[in-house]
Amino acid sequence: MYRKILVGYDGSEPGRKAFDNALALAARDKAELYVLTVVRPPVIGDDVESEAVIENSRDYHAKLLAPLKHPASAKGVKSHFEVVVGHPAEQIIYHADRHKVDLIVVGDRGRSKFTRLLLGSVSKQVVQYSDHAVLVVR
16 A cells, blocks of 8 residues: 655656556555656756756646646545656656655656667666666556
8 A cells, every 4th residue: 555656757658657557546545646747957058048948848847747637636636746857767766755655656668678778768767776666657
């Protein structure tokens, strides 16, 4: 039985599947649900350009979360929605630790095994480095 669940959401189809699974588990166990989306900071540019890109990206990610609020509310799940800036795997693990969650739920991007081997993936990094139970949804 889970008390607190964190789901990493990026607006993709695998991200939506992860959210749906996390919401179902939270509803079943009457757990709190933390929905986290992560803005990646730009790699190049000066401070003014970077700040503008981050601010636009924050707005975009906040709009990604908006459609998720009604389904969570309809199921009676106490939910928290947050947009943060950083590397997705690092932020997911950090916020899982911060909120003392019992489970992290992330979507799998469905890349080929070769691509995952070369590039890695957020879900792989979360599984590898987190001390929490992790559910990867395909």
